[in-house]
Amino acid sequence: MKSVLVLLGVLLPLISSGQSGLTDKGLFFPKPSANSYVQLTPLKPLNLEAFTLCMRLSVDPTVVSKWNRETILFAYCTKDHDELNVWQEYDKISLYLRSSSEGALYVVPLLSIFRTNLCVTWESSTGLTALWVDGRRSTLQVYRKNHKVQSGGAVILGQDPDSYLGDFVEKQSFVGEISDVNLWDYVLTGDQIMNFNEKVWTGPEPNVLNWNTMQYEVNGNVLVVPEKYN
Structure with missing residues (x-):
């Protein structure tokens, strides 16, 4: 019996450290931290000359939406660079590609306690970049034309x-x-992005990050x- 308990003590951390698929589930970060x-x-590797990144977000506005706070929404970094970061900072949602100073900045209503569907599109050949909020597209910007997002990094939610x-x-x-963090290595059409607002997604399967099937590892709180809360 003692040997069985010892074996379980070894296996349970391994089981919790690597899991697959988050269909109809979400991730809740209850309070600020430096380790969660x-x-x-x-x-597949994030070797990107174009992408569509979508996610659903709701926040504690008493923390996240303070005018002087920066909050990371999505981070992809290699050992050398912050390759692809999305932030809410001050009064903007911002996309940064291998830069912490030059970004595509969008002055939009800040995230709230109610769920927001957020998508970002970018294409290297033209530099055309757009932010989509609940199915509505921003004005286009030209950002990082002929740039390429490099592979070999880590995708992180919750921290920068x-x-x-x-x-x-x-x-x-x-x-x-x-919830519903999905990434494609091309730019979806406007109609496809608007379908992201629907509970049942009918568009093309995400081919870089797929919320329903990808492996994930939870650290901290x-x-x-x-599913019953989503």
Whole structure:
């Protein structure tokens, strides 16, 4: 009996450290922290000359929507660079590709306690970039034309790594709920992005990050929200 308990003690951490698929589930980050995050495993390397990134978000506005706070919404970094980051900072939603100073900035209503469907599209050949909020597209911007997002990094929700998988800053951490994080290596059409607002997604299967099937690892104080709450 003692040997069985010892074996279970070894296996349970392994089971919880790597899981697959979050269909109809969400991730809840209940409070600011410098150690709570979720690492996502892409279906293939993020070697991107175009992309569509979509997610559903709701936040604790008493923390996240303060005028002087930066909050990371999505982070993809290699050992050398922040390759693809999405932020809510001050009064903007911002996309940064291998830069912390030059970004595509959108002045939009801040995230709230109610769920927001957020998508970002970008294409290297033209530099055309857009932000979609609940199915409505922003004005186009030209950003990082002929750039390429490099592979070999880590996808993180909840924290902004200032070094590879480390040096997190509590005042930049995400506080709230994230779900349905999906990434395609091309730009979806407007009609397809508008369908992201529907409970039953009928568009093309995400081919880089697929919320329903990808592996993920939870670290720190993050709760996997059951289907009945979504």
